[in-house]
Amino acid sequence: MKLRNKYLALGIVPFMLAACGGDDSSETTTDASVDNNDATEISGELQIGYSAQPDTMDPHMSPTTATRDVSRNVFETLVAVNADYEVSPMLAESFEESEDGKTITFQLREGVLFHNGEEMTAEDVKASMEKWTEYSSIGRSNLADAEFIIEDDYTFVIELPERNSVILHVLAEIGQFAAIMPKEVVDEAGPTGANDIIGTGPFEFVEWATDQHIHLTRFDDYVARDEPSSGLVGEKNPQYEDLYFNFVSDASTRVSGLQTGEYDVIMAVPYDNIDLMNSNPSIETMITPSAVEVAVFNELEGVFEDPLMREAVNVGINNEAS
Missing domain, CATH: 3.90.76.10 (Dipeptide-binding Protein; Domain 1)
Structure with a gap:
């Protein structure tokens, strides 16, 4: 992923954070533990201007985007x-x-x-x-x-x-x-979720300052997969020492914070601001999908009660089309 000094993201943030390169203006160190063979440049902090505060850090308990985006850095799945x-x-x-x-x-x-x-x-x-x-x-x-x-x-x-x-x-x-x-x-x-936020992901939980930020830090003993990174699987090499998800509900404040350098990444930017962002050579805009669309048959009533009709639709779909 090609990066400039500062960059704007629209959409899902977690594994961009785990895989992207560092900000040239940050203090860096060399740490061979992130890669089994090659030394990796580790930048200091990544400051994220995020649009909402999660209701919980336990992903079992909430379907919200904010919980997902933050906790995906901490937890992994089978x-x-x-x-x-x-x-x-x-x-x-x-x-x-x-x-x-x-x-x-x-x-x-x-x-x-x-x-x-x-x-x-x-x-x-x-x-x-x-x-x-x-x-x-x-x-x-x-x-x-x-x-x-x-x-x-x-x-x-x-x-x-x-x-x-x-x-x-x-x-x-x-x-x-x-x-x-x-x-x-x-x-x-308990019924409200886990008391301790402990996973296997590339970042571990440090602090939740209510209405201010969530702080994650790179997990030095993270065991990455060997395969190249692809989507949400494969190798993850954290290239920041610390992540700060700063809760900034006002979109104009997030945009201003990116322009002044307070934030390195901001999320959920109004489309009205995209031309302004694109005119700044130090900002990179990214529009990413935020969901997978699915079609579900109504099997209880109507034409799709008949399994042959459902099979006919599946036969007619080109599953190889991109």
């Missing part, structure tokens, strides 16, 4: 979507569906660490999935009758009562997502 919207392993090393579609077996990556220094195992995954299924509407509607099974420390199995053709995409949900957290955090969580 699977996620790549740049082609294909479901790919993330915390899982691999996954396999049975021939009847009722059993999904996940081989977990070994050596993945939580921010508390403990290794992630199937026990943590099971507890996290049970909590997500209880509080997330998409999890509950798809997995309420599922059975979660631990075969060994690194093998986790989901048994479904019947085939679910979208279950892997449900597990890769990008909104109220199935974040994996330590079992002890799940056990101590």
Whole structure:
């Protein structure tokens, strides 16, 4: 991703932050721990002017964009979507569906660490999935009758009562997502969510100053995947030491803060300001998609009660078209 001194983003921020290059004006250090082979330049701070304050940092508890954008830097999922919207392993090393579609077996990556220094195992995954299924509407509607099974420390199995053709995409949900957290955090969580914000992501939680900012810092022991970054999967090399999500509800204040250098990135800019931003050579504008559009058949009444009609529509769709 090509960057200039300052830049403007419209849309989802998390993995731009985890993968983008540094601001030339920032103090840098060299840290080989971010990459297994090559030293990586680490900039100091990234100041983000963000339009809203999350209602929680626990992604199991909220479908809001603000919770998603901040917590995606802290938490990860078993699977996620790549740049082609294909479901790919993330915390899982691999996954396999049975021939009847009722059993999904996940081989977990070994050596993945939580921010508390403990290794992630199937026990943590099971507890996290049970909590997500209880509080997330998409999890509950798809997995309420599922059975979660631990075969060994690194093998986790989901048994479904019947085939679910979208279950892997449900597990890769990008909104109220199935974040994996330590079992002890799940056990101590109350009805309002986790008391401790601990994940496996490239950044760890430091501070939430109410109505001011959320501060995240680079997780030095982050265990990245080896594959090139693609969408929400693959290698993530944090190139900032600290992230500050500053809560600035007024759009004009965010724009002004970007122009004066108070913020390095701002979100949710009015389209009326885009020409102004594009006229400034030190600002890069990015318009990114914020959702995946889906079509759902009404199977209860109407023409699509007939499964042959649903099959006919699917046959008529060119799934290879971009």
